[in-house]
Amino acid sequence: MGTMQETILLVDDHRAVRRALRVVLERAGYGVLEAPSGERAVEIAREHGGAIHLLVTDVVMPGQDGFELAQIVRSLRPAVKVLFISGHLGDRLTARPVESMGSYLAKPFRAPDLRRALDELRAQNPAGRRLPAATRPSAE
Numbered sequence: 001m002g003t004m005q006e007t008i009l010l011v012d013d014h015r016a017v018r019r020a021l022r023v024v025l026e027r028a029g030y031g032v033l034e035a036p037s038g039e040r041a042v043e044i045a046r047e048h049g050g051a052i053h054l055l056v057t058d059v060v061m062p063g064q065d066g067f068e069l070a071q072i073v074r075s076l077r078p079a080v081k082v083l084f085i086s087g088h089l090g091d092r093l094t095a096r097p098v099e100s101m102g103s104y105l106a107k108p109f110r111a112p113d114l115r116r117a118l119d120e121l122r123a124q125n126p127a128g129r130r131l132p133a134a135t136r137p138s139a140e
Contacts, residue, residue, distance in 0.1 A: 006122075007031040007050060011041040011057040011069060012085075021056070024111045028118070030054075038064030038072075045073045045080075052077055054118065055102075059086035070101050081121050085109070 008030045012018045015036065022032045033048060035041035038061060045052060055073050059066035070082045082102025103124075105117045 005029060005031050006053040007033060007048075008054045008056055008118075009033045009035065009041055009044060009048075009052050009073070009080075011035045011038060011055070011061070011066070013037060013058065013061045017058075021114070024114055025056075027111075028115050030118075037061060038066070038069035041069055042072050042076070045076045052080055054121065055080050055082045056118075057082070057084060059084050060088060067101065081124065083117055083121055 006029075008025055010018060010021055010025065010032050011034075012021065013036055018034055018036070022034060025032050033044050033052065035044055038057075041055075041057070042064075052073075055070060057066040057069055064072075066084050066086070070084070073080055074082070084102055084104045085107055086104075087107035103117055103121045105113060109117075
């Protein structure tokens with residue numbers, strides 16, 4: 001193997017969902033840090049001694065939503081890549097430019113879907129990439 005194990009910060013307010021995702025992620029070779037809320041995830045991002053490579057977060061959670069969480073975690077760990085998971089985004093997806101913040105995987109999904117989404121995310125440019133100027137809404 002020889003490759004360094006990548007660490008995922010997994011955030012979902014449903015314990016059963018977190019457990020199931022953790023099993024899939026660990027079987028895929030990731031180290032997993034688990035948080036039941038955005039607030040706890042921020043604490044982990046601040047306190048964890050090692051690298052955090054990927055943030056996998058539910059979007060709709062009590063308190064801080066996944067988008068707010070991603071912005072805070074990115075401010076603490078600029079290199080982190082983000083995968084948003086949600087079964088019900090409502091207006092949030094249209095209200096925010098998800099592409100500029102990370103990737104999105106709709107629930108329900110199967111284990112191979114999650115692994116594929118993470119592989120694609122890892123293959124992307126580093127976090128914080130900007131869309132070409134032509135596709136970005138003008139600031140005027």
